[in-house]
């Protein structure tokens with residue numbers, strides 16, 4: 001793994017084998033600096049394995065990985081320390097990286113303000129809602145000013161409304177800070193609302209790629225959005241009951 005020579009991602013021929021199973025079988029992947037890429041695929045296809053490899057959290061495998069040094073990960077579970085207040089969770093580990101005093105305070109204040117949680121800096125994680133906890137996890141990522149943000153189904157455990165708000169927040173944060181992003185998701189609409197490109201992982205490789213060339217902010221009612229959703233669902237082998245409410249009504 002090469003770290004810190006670029007602000008985007010370059011992966012060539014990445015393989016990961018667990019026991020008898022080849023989960024990644026020669027993945028090639030490029031993410032340009034500031035590009036937002038969504039990764040979809042069937043359960044067990046290796047999406048999280050690929051994300052973990054980019055995070056450097058995985059054991060060694062074959063292939064080449066070149067990633068920025070400044071990376072941050074947000075998982076489906078917030079992974080906040082319950083015995084530390086929100087503020088301490090956000091700044092955790094940063095003093096070890098040489099960030100201290102005023103700089104640290106200013107960055108953490110900015111990050112909490114950006115996720116709308118300045119007033120909860122002294123709260124214990126157990127007193128937060130699921131959506132608030134994920135926003136703290138986002139603040140903890142932001143405060144590290146990552147060049148690469150790795151999002152592993154970050155909204156998978158949220159209810160539909162909270163999820164929509166969290167997606168809008170991520171869209172805004174990305175527009176403001178422009179890290180390269182790899183978003184692992186099962187949610188086709190989430191991919192199309194947020195990403196510049198959607199990739200489909202199958203049989204251990206990037207099997208298909210979809211350019212999401214839609215203006216932002218995106219609307220699920222845009223006919224091009226609806227067409228892309230159909231393409232992606234087709235690619236995933238899912239046959240939708242109805243592609244949107246209009247077609248559902250027309251079908252009645």
Ligand SMILES: Nc1ncnc2c1ncn2[C@@H]1O[C@H](COP(=O)(O)OP(=O)(O)OP(=O)(O)O)[C@@H](O)[C@H]1O
Nearest residue numbers: 018019021023041042043044045046047048049050
């Ligand atoms: N450390 C590991 N040791 C053994 N097997 C593993 C390990 N990590 C992942 N696997 C296996 O690799 C396969 C891919 O797992 P991975 O979590 O990457 O899939 P995924 O596409 O993210 O799935 P899901 O969408 O269900 O989260 C699975 O069969 C999993 O059991």
